Amino acid sequence: MKTTLLLFIFSLHVLLLTAQTTYSSRIIDAVTNEPVEGAVVQSKNKVTTAAKDGRFSITLENSETIVTISAIGYATQEINTANTGNVLLTRAAFNLKEVVIAAGDITKVYSTISKIDLNQRPVNSAQEFLRYVPGLFIAQHQGGGKAEQIFLRGFDVDHGTDVRITVDGMPVNMPSHAHGQGYADMHFVIPELVKTIDYGKGSYYAEQGNFNTAGYVELQTANRLSQNTVQTEVGSFNSYRALAMVNLLPATNQKQSAYIASEFIYSDGAFESPQNFNRLNIWGKYNVQMNERNKLFLQANVFNSRWDASGQIPERAVNDGTISRFGAIDNTEGGYTGRINISTKLQQRLHNDDLIEHQLYYSRYHFNLISNFTFFLNDPVNGDQIRQQEERDIYGWQSNWQSKKFKGNTAFTSSIGSGARFDATHNSELSRTKNKTEILDAVALGNVKEANAWLYADEKIERGNWLFNIGARVDYFHFDYNDKLNPSLASQQKAIISPKLNIFYTVNKSFQFYLKNGKGFHSNDTRVVLPQTGQRVLPASYGSDLGFIWKPFKSLLINAAAWHLFLEQEFVYVGDEGIVEPGGKTRRVGADVSVRWQPLKALTADANINFAHARSIEDAKGENYIPLAPTVTSTGGINYQYNSWNASIRYRYLANRAANEDYSITAKGYFVTDASLSYAFNKFELGTVVENIFNTQWNEAQFATESRLRNETNPVTELHYTPGNPFFIKLKLAFHF
Incomplete structure (x- = not known):
C-alpha cells in the first residue's frame, strides 16, 4: 500500500x-x-x-x-x-496603471518612477537629483561649487557621512576628505545624461557598503543617446549654460554606441559680491556588444570648477543693518576643484544564464577651499580664514555574480559580490591663512592611505506571496597616515560584518507588507582612527522599517513606513574649523508617507511627508538634541504633460529644528515653490524654469556658530546662515537632431 x-x-x-x-x-x-x-x-x-x-x-x-x-x-x-x-x-507617456504589485521588493517602484521624473523635473546640477529621494533635502553654502549639505531621516549628513552615493558604479563619497568624512561631490555629472536613479532608505542592502546608514543613491548614465542635442540657457544673476551631446556612431549600428557630451556653466549668483562661478564637464562613453553574451563598457570624464563665495553670515549683522542678506563679512571665500574618472566594465551572461559583471575604475581628484566661519574669533588682527585642500588618487575594482534558479514553485536569486578600493591623498591640509595664499599656521598636513576590501552574499527566496531576502557583507579597512607636522602613528586595521534580513508579503495585486532589518556603518576619518588605536573605527548602525505599498485604485499608489535607527557614533559639526568630529550614540525613530496619483492621463501629482525624532542617548534630556536634524519635511507637486507641452509646479517644506544641543538656537524652516514650463516643436524645445516663484525669504544652510566681528569685544554664539536664492528665472532653447 x-x-x-x-x-x-x-x-x-x-x-x-x-x-x-x-x-x-x-x-x-x-x-x-x-x-x-x-x-x-x-x-x-x-x-x-x-x-x-x-x-x-x-x-x-x-x-x-x-x-x-x-x-x-x-x-x-x-x-x-x-x-x-x-x-x-x-x-x-507615464501611466501609473502600469505599476504592478507582485512578490518582490516593490519599494523599488518609487525609484523606477523617478526615471519618469527625470523628464518632468528640470535640475540645475546632478546634485539636485538627490531631491528625487522622498524626504531628502540638500543645502548649498559655498557659491555652488562645493558639495551640498544633505539631510535625510533625522540626519544632518553633512556632505555625505551617512548616505552612500555612486555614479555608474563608481563611488562618489570620499573617506578622510579634507573638508569632511564621506564628502560627496556629484557636480561632475551632466544632468541630461542620467538615465536612472535608484535609491533606498536605511541600511538593508548587502551590496551597499561604507556610508550606507541613512540610505543610498545610485545614478546610471545613458549608454546611448536617443538623440543629439545642442542647448543654451540664460538666467537671472548673469547665469549662462551651454550643453552639447552628440552620438559618434550611427543609430543603425546596434552592436556599438559612442557619444561625447559637454557642458559649461557660469553664474554670478544673487550675492552682492559676484561668485564668478564656472564649471566645465566633458563626458565620453563607448559600449560594444562583443557577442551575444558579452558586453564591454568604457567611459571617461573630466570636471573642473572654480568659484568665489560670500560664506555664512551672522544673523546679528543682518538685523542691525551692517550687511544685507546677500552681503558678506568676508567675501574672499571660494575655491576650486576637479576630477577625472576612467572606468571599464565587462558584463557577461554565462551559458547557464548566470550574470557576471567586472568593473575597474580610477579617479584623479583635487580640492581647494577657502572659508571663514568665525571671522575674528581666534585672530582679531588677520581674521580666521582657513584653507582645506588635498589631491587624491582612487583605484577600485568590483565584481558581482547573479543567478536565478527555480525549484518547483520556489525561485532562488543568488548574488555574490566582492571588491576593493584604495584612496591615496597627497598633502591633505588644514591651515590658517591670510589672503588665501599666505599660511599663518599649519594645523594639519599629511598623506592618507586608506584601503577597503569587501565581500557580500545575498539570497532572495520567493515562494507564493512571500519573499525572504537574507544577506550579509564583511568589510575590511586599513588606515595609514603620514603626518608631516607630528610623529606618525602606527597604521590600524579593522573589519566589520553587516547582516541583513528583509521580508515581503504580497497580499494581492494591490497590497504588500514589508519588514526590513539591517546593520550598516560609516567609517571614521583615518586621522581620527589612528589616535584612538583602533577604537570606534567603524561605528555601526542598526535599523528596521515596517511598511506597506498599497494601490487602492489603479491611479493611486501609497507607500508608508515606520522606522527606527540606532547609531553607535554620531558625527558632530565643529563650527570654528568647518569640519565634523566623532560624537556619541544616537537613536532615531520616524515615519515616511509617499503618495503618487494620476487622476488624468496627462496629469500626475505626488506628495510625501516625513517625520523624524532624533536624540543623543548619552546626554541629559533637554540637552540631547542633534543639531540640524530635520524633524518634519515634505515635498510634492503637480505635473501636466500633453502632446508637446510639459508644465509642473513643486514645493519643498522643511520645519523649524534645533540648531544646537539644547535648542536655544533655532534653524528656521521654509516653504519654497518652483515651477517649469516647456514646449517642443519640430526639432526644437523651448522652456523656462522659475525657482522661488513667490520670492520667499529663506535660509538654505544654517549653523549655530560662535563668532566675533571686527568691532566686537566679546564673541557671540548665534545662527549663521547662507540665504536661499530669491526669485530666479531661466530660459532654455534646445535643438534635437
Missing part, C-alpha cells in the same frame, strides 16, 4: 513538472537598443522582472502562450511565447 501511494505521488509530481514550460527572452528599448531593466513580465499566475541586461525567464503552464510585458514609461505589450527574438518596447 505504501509503495503504491509513493508511486502515485511521484507520478503526480512528474506530471505537474511536465505540464510546465519556461519562456525566456530579452527586453530592450526600441529606440536606444538598451536593456529595460526591471520590466515586469506577467503570466496568469506568475510575475518576474528583467535583469540588468534585459533578460528574463518565467515558468508557464503548457496551455499558456501569452505573457504581458510592461514597464514604466513604455507601452504595454502582449507577447506570444512562440516569439524567439528580443522584445522591443516603445516609449509611451
